[in-house]
Amino acid sequence: MYQAVRKALFALLLVGCARREELQVAAAASLQDALREIGTNYERLTHEHVSFAFGGSNILALQIRAGAPVDVLFSADEKTMDKIGDLIAERQVLLSNELVVVSRQPLHDLSSVQRIALGDPNSVPAGVYAREYFERIGAWETLRPKVIPMENVRAALAAADNGSVDAAVVYKTDALMAKSARVVMKLPGVDIRYPIGVLRNARHPIAARRFVRYLTSSAATVVFRKFGFVTPSPAPSRHPPASGRGTLARRSLAPRQRGEGGPKGRAG
Numbered sequence: 001m002y003q004a005v006r007k008a009l010f011a012l013l014l015v016g017c018a019r020r021e022e023l024q025v026a027a028a029a030s031l032q033d034a035l036r037e038i039g040t041n042y043e044r045l046t047h048e049h050v051s052f053a054f055g056g057s058n059i060l061a062l063q064i065r066a067g068a069p070v071d072v073l074f075s076a077d078e079k080t081m082d083k084i085g086d087l088i089a090e091r092q093v094l095l096s097n098e099l100v101v102v103s104r105q106p107l108h109d110l111s112s113v114q115r116i117a118l119g120d121p122n123s124v125p126a127g128v129y130a131r132e133y134f135e136r137i138g139a140w141e142t143l144r145p146k147v148i149p150m151e152n153v154r155a156a157l158a159a160a161d162n163g164s165v166d167a168a169v170v171y172k173t174d175a176l177m178a179k180s181a182r183v184v185m186k187l188p189g190v191d192i193r194y195p196i197g198v199l200r201n202a203r204h205p206i207a208a209r210r211f212v213r214y215l216t217s218s219a220a221t222v223v224f225r226k227f228g229f230v231t232p233s234p235a236p237s238r239h240p241p242a243s244g245r246g247t248l249a250r251r252s253l254a255p256r257q258r259g260e261g262g263p264k265g266r267a268g
Helices: 002-018 029-046 057-065 078-083 125-136 140-146 153-161 205-215 218-226
Strands: 023-028 050-055 072-074 088-095 099-103 116-119 147-150 167-171 182-187 194-199
Touching (some): 023 057, 029 205, 029 218, 057 072, 078 088, 078 125, 078 194, 099 125, 125 140, 125 153, 140 147
Parallel strands (some): 023 072
Antiparallel strands (some): 072 194, 088 194, 099 167
16 A cells, blocks of 8 residues: 555655646546536636546545644545645535445345455545444454455446455445446445545645635535535534544345446446
């Protein structure tokens, strides 16, 4: 993992040196489609360009700790943001999401699965959320030998999409980008929060706050919802209280199945 961090940090430093006047936003991989569209709209409106770096939230946090020139971090979980809390000037929870299981074949439970892809369950937010869910329902020890840890949630989706694994746990928003895999189950009751923070050493603090404010606008909300994200209402505070995950009493390998018209995979 550290080799990947070094390579990504070097790439970020090059981008930062080449574009010192551009706002630098590091964001979770699951946000890339929505943020690219929002970034285009924002640039058209303000004539200010935003440069995005997408990846696993944990990797992005390590890059920031190592000195990457980032103005804004948009993480897929609060734990990652907490780890670099001393580097964050201000933060707020902006979005929520859902976890689903995707596969190219019909599945009624996970007992028949031989290989299941997750973001690394020890560090990648989507994988951590999945592990904590399976631990709560008493299924983790059964599933753990079958888990194929991935660098980020998009890599897990790609593994299910190309058939190299039987299934993957991804965010609902990522499942919408699938080409071949489709949602076969939902993992209910997972408290997923996406915090966004302005860095204390941001090179463009005023522009950073302006962009964060835009992300709470009705125009940005429309885009986030189009890509499947849940936006809080009313708007969250800048210093939300810590909250534990929801607890579940179920002890089955069969999470709630898709039955309310869940998303079918479509080309990304």
